[in-house]
Amino acid sequence: MEPETTVLSNIGSYSYGTALLAYSMLILLVLIARRNNPLGNALLVASSLTALWAGVVTASTLMAAPQVLLMQLTEIARNAAWIFVLLKLIGIRLAGTDHILASNRWIPWFILCLCLVLAALPGAEMLIERVPAMYYLSLNLSFSTWIAMSVVGLLLLEQYFRNSNEGELWATKHLCLGLGILFAFDFFMYAEALLFRQLDRTSWQARGIVTAMAAILMAISISRTDRSEPQENAPGIHLSRHVAFHSLTLMVSGIYLITMALAAYFIRYLGGSWGGVLQITFLCAAGLTLVVLLFSGRIRASARVWLSKNFFSYKYDYRLEWLQFTRTLASGQNDIPENITRAVAHLVKSPAGILWSRTEDGRFNIVANWEMPLPGSEIDLGGLALWLQEEGWIIDLREWRQVPDLYRGLQLPVEFSDISRAWLIIPLLFGERLQGILLLRESDLQQEFNWEDRDLLKVAGKQAGSHLAQFQADKALMESRQFEAFNRLSAYVIHDLKNILAQLSLMVSNAQKHKHNPEFIDDMVSTVSNTVTRMSKLMAQLRSGNGQTEQHKFDLAELLEEVVSEARHRAPAPSLILDDSNFQLNCDRDRLQTVFGHLVQNAQEATDKSGEITVRLLRDGGGALVEIEDTGIGMDEDFVRHRLFKPFDSTKGLTGMGIGAFESRDFIHSLGGSIKVQSTPGSGSVFRVYIPCAQAPEQDTYDNTPHKVVIS
Secondary structure (H helix, E strand, C coil): CCHHHHCCCHHHHHHHHHHHHHHHHHHHHHHHHHHHCCCHHHHHHHHHHHHHHHHHHHHHHCCCCCCHHHHHHHHHHHHHHHHHHHHHHHHHHCCCCCCHHHCCCCHHHHHHHHHHHHHHHHHHHHHHHHCHHHHHHHHHHHHHHHHHHHHHHHHHHHHHHHCCCHHHHHHHHHHHHHHHHHHHHHHHHHHHHHHHCCCCHHHHHHHHHHHHHHHHHHHHHHHHHHHHCCCCCCCCCCCCHHHHHHHHHHHHHHHHHHHHHHHHHHHHHHCHHHHHHHHHHHHHHHHHHHHHHHHCHHHHHHHHHHHHHHHCCCCCCHHHHHHHHHHHHCCCCCCHHHHHHHHHHHHCCCCCEEEEEECCCCCEEEEEEECCCCCCCCCCCHHHHHHHHHHCCCEEHHHHHHCHHHHCCCCCCHHHHHCCCEEEEEEEEECCEEEEEEEEECCCCCCCCCHHHHHHHHHHHHHHHHHHHHHHHHHHHHHHHHHHHHHHHHHHHHHHHHHHHHHHHHHHHHHHHHCCCHHHHHHHHHHHHHHHHHHHHHHHHHHHCCCCCCCEEEEHHHHHHHHHHHHCCCCCCCEEEECCCCCEEEECHHHHHHHHHHHHHHHHHCCCCCCCEEEEEEEECCEEEEEEEECCCCCCHHHHHHCCCCCCCCCCHHHCCCCHHHHHHHHHHHCCCEEEEEEECCCEEEEEEEEECCECCCCCCCCCCCCCCCCC
8 A cells, every 4th residue: 555545534533433332332242142143253253353453443543654564454354254254154054954164164265265365465565665666566466355355255145145035134134234335345445446556535434434334233133133042041131221222322422423523524624715604504503403312302212212123122922912912802702892901901911991982973982891980971082082093192191191292282081080090092993993992091010111012002902993893893783684674574564464455455345245245244254354363473473573483284285275265356367286286384374375375466467357377286306386377468587687576676656565576585485495487578477486395205206397387
């Protein structure tokens, strides 16, 4: 090197002094964590040699004649130590293979290469001093050797990244990034020096700061490795969060002062006539920034959270916590809101809690008070609910009383002051919607509440919110089904009443004409008796609330004879064909009679008086097939597919309810049967009702074709 290139200003001393401080702290961290780190000894040696190198360079910048040879030797030792760390890291990755790096066979070759470097660099320096004619050749050899060491380090990093999985990189990637910065900067600096035949002063001065930045990344990696391989009951020294925070503050303050000094120097050097003004302005702005940083509680709190997240072991075993949380949520189905309250409360050792749940109108009602008395008066949570939904924050009432400004204008209902030992207010969110609000009582076991507790409760609150939303949806669905069952029963009853009313109306209209006919009187008495019986059954259905009646065993052929007999009072009169009459059913006889009566009546209404209606009873495999065929107006395919069995869709105007066909199909399906329709507009329709029988003779073959069926 040329003498003038080694004479450094005080900027270099600040820069390399920062590196010395950073690696001194790194040495302490490695000493604490090296028992759990397979690279502990190698990292300790490498960190120590890097600190030694930074100290030598710092001392040389303060001397009149820098110790170039000593700086070169310590830099060689530094680079060799970090290359050794990378080789050990790759060796751990290749353990169990026959690769040379998987054993210690590579160490002699490493020592040999190190000796060659030690011979080349000092030899080149001595050649420059003794043979001036060889100056440029020796300089090129020196810079090329430094570049070669940087390239070797970068190649080893590349090989490690290429052959490592995500789990291995989690603990070591920051170490690799730090070494990557160190070797890449050296490569850049020495490549530029090789091009211009001298080291760049600015790059050399900035090198110390860059090396210190690499130490921060290495510290993160070392702390991760310490967490990933714990040793049970192993004694160790642990810095408290407060000590670490104040140490971090001291280091940041030192970096801040160094940065201010460097900036002021460059302003003065480059500012010309404006240098003094710019320097004063910059220093005032820097001082103002420092005051704001020091007096900002939010920034200090954020720094503590960042420090805890990145440099300390986590407070919870999240796998166990989540298993316990899920187990409590799923424990029993009788009281889901209380399960939610207990599950969240156990995370922070709270002994009691109150849960408010959102209603359909947007209000919040208490649905659970686990081990905690209800408030003396109803609490209006409107403003609090709006704030929680917008912010999504967990409210620590102790913190809110001490520093209310942290909660951005939060106004709590005054009734909360009457709740004994109220502690945390947790929003239970379902997506972007606030589904519930949980209030927990102060814990006797857990006094501190930090960022990790908040993160855990936020995630648990979202899970509990979705669980509460599902519970409310299930409850609403159950109520909806109850209303649906009641409405369907009402529709069936009204439809039956309409049919009964039609019978009574027909009887009244014929009374004046046939009142002196004894047969009419007998028929009228029979009709009234039948009506009373059916009305009594309807009343029984309404009392039971489920529409179920007693089951009876009966013969299907006899039932069809009654249906056809009743329908013969209307034109056209239907005819009955019994191909097989041995069909025994066990179901609600009256409802089945109503079904066939409805189908026959619809056929009569769709057919003029000169038409024909035929009811056939056939055997179809192991069941009965009832065909109701008419020669009426028929229906098109679209009507049959989309409207025929649709409830409350009628073509009879005000006289129809549109429930008969739907009720008929619903009842036949409940028996395990089916209704199929074949219809042609202008030609008529055929309704085929299949019903499995209670006792049907065994058939040798299953014949799916009805007997004697003529489709017109």
